[in-house]
Amino acid sequence: MSTAAGSTRPDRAAETRQVIMAAAERLFAEHGLSAVSSRQIAEAAGQRNVTAVSYHFGSRPGLVRALMARHGEQVDVLRERHLRTAAGSTDVRDWVDCLVRPTSEHLAALGTPSWHARCAAQVMTDPTLRVLVIDEALTRPPLTRTLEGLHRCLAHLPSQVLAERGDMARQLIVHTCAERERALAEGTAPPHTSWERTAGSLTDALVGLFTAPVS
Amino acid sequence: MSTAAGSTRPDRAAETRQVIMAAAERLFAEHGLSAVSSRQIAEAAGQRNVTAVSYHFGSRPGLVRALMARHGEQVDVLRERHLRTAAGSTDVRDWVDCLVRPTSEHLAALGTPSWHARCAAQVMTDPTLRVLVIDEALTRPPLTRTLEGLHRCLAHLPSQVLAERGDMARQLIVHTCAERERALAEGTAPPHTSWERTAGSLTDALVGLFTAPVS
Incomplete structure (x- = not known):
């Protein structure tokens, strides 16, 4: 709630968190997680207090977790919609769509430009942050339900194969989206492409990957 | 050539390059490319001269290129052997094997522990180094011949789809190998697994990915 005199304190803290998160995401995407100091993030976010990251997020992992969670919540809303369409389906493609x-x-x-996909790819290859973020993602109910639906269609596969292919799908989605985001930001994306087209290519490829015979 | 009195100068320079490359690879794998300074690499390699990286490799990109090229040459030898087996084949699996x-x-x-796969994954997600290294890889004749063999089997696919799936395969191989290498180094790799088994899982998945129908 704002007052006539301006923002109240909780409002301002929330705004500051948003500004810090936006600055951090851009810097992480462009320079890599470990190349960017908390001080640089605070400065890029226009904070006079160079310890603003630890003040507002407790720690750098806290900041990264907040960044990933914010996008995770928005993706959840979209995934709920796809889950309603896929409900009860026994077609792998419907669950890969989800x-x-x-x-x-x-x-x-x-x-465009966005930074989230490149930031997520950086987090996924970071030696310490990756576990934290993968664990966070896997507790999101819409993702859990998607994996359950997919596993029901692929119950004939050994569980270890299913787990491996799930890992491969995660890698493929994260890094393919990061490459496209980078190409868009740098103006080198092929013409006549779109996120929808990329999703179609990824879905085709992942249906093939998940349903491939086990030798 | 060594003399009785010790190494000759070119020998010693070559040895120093090896020691620096080994130190750099380990530090890059464990801490991330951008978290590691050239000074730290020189120190970890036991060099008194903190500018040893630029002295021996011209620059940090020069060091990364040398690292990737050294492994690239060793992989080339192994790939030549698989190419002899695959020669003339029209089976996608033979080329995915290559x-x-x-x-x-x-x-x-x-x-175990090795650092190359994690280092390669870091390079592949680095905003500036990735292009340099992908370009280097694509000029290696055994890889070029592998892709030509694969493309002959998949001539029915639109060239853009083929290019996209090639990119996906690269991502999948690099990041799946990096995850396994990390798990091995940290002692968290599932028991009863091996690099050969990982290769089998990757090959199954990639055959599915490359041969998937285009929607």
């Missing part, structure tokens, strides 16, 4: 489309639709909605 | 097996065999030969 895996891929919420991410590509979210990235499309962010516009 | 793509996957040389990498997994090279990593198996490095032993």
